[in-house]
Amino acid sequence: MFIPRSIENITFKGVVKYTMTPQIAPRIHSFILAGFGNLAFFMAMVYQSVKLLPPNHPYLQKGMEGKYSIRDVLTEAANNITFDLKHIDQIIIFFALIAGLIILGIQFLLFITTILINPASAQAVMPAGYGQFFNTANPSGDIA
Numbered sequence: 001m002f003i004p005r006s007i008e009n010i011t012f013k014g015v016v017k018y019t020m021t022p023q024i025a026p027r028i029h030s031f032i033l034a035g036f037g038n039l040a041f042f043m044a045m046v047y048q049s050v051k052l053l054p055p056n057h058p059y060l061q062k063g064m065e066g067k068y069s070i071r072d073v074l075t076e077a078a079n080n081i082t083f084d085l086k087h088i089d090q091i092i093i094f095f096a097l098i099a100g101l102i103i104l105g106i107q108f109l110l111f112i113t114t115i116l117i118n119p120a121s122a123q124a125v126m127p128a129g130y131g132q133f134f135n136t137a138n139p140s141g142d143i144a
Helices: 012-020 024-049 070-080 085-116 130-134
Strands: none
Touching: 024 070, 024 085, 070 085
8 A cells, every 4th residue: 555655754865866767667556556446445335336235345434445456346246246137237337337447448558559659640741831731742743
């Protein structure tokens, strides 16, 4: 679990290191621990509303956020699901949250892909105005 450092432990060297170096991996790690802990808590609340988790479940208690993962919530809900027509609302909500997680993962992958892949540029020099898009540079040798 991410525990913020107290004010007494802050040093000049630590401030310079934090501001001058990217520290990508620790920041992603703290984001995953802090950000997705809340997502697991909200998922537990949704599963409790359709009675896949009991109202007094430890995942729903105050102060327990961040001490369990999304996988733990899904496992608990899957253990309490009953596959019959009488519980169709529970089944729909259970799989809707799983589909939402899959879509969220695809969105992260597409976001990273759009950052890493440069777009293709078919023309080396971009025209200065709209009218130059339709001017052919070499009209006698251009077969288009």
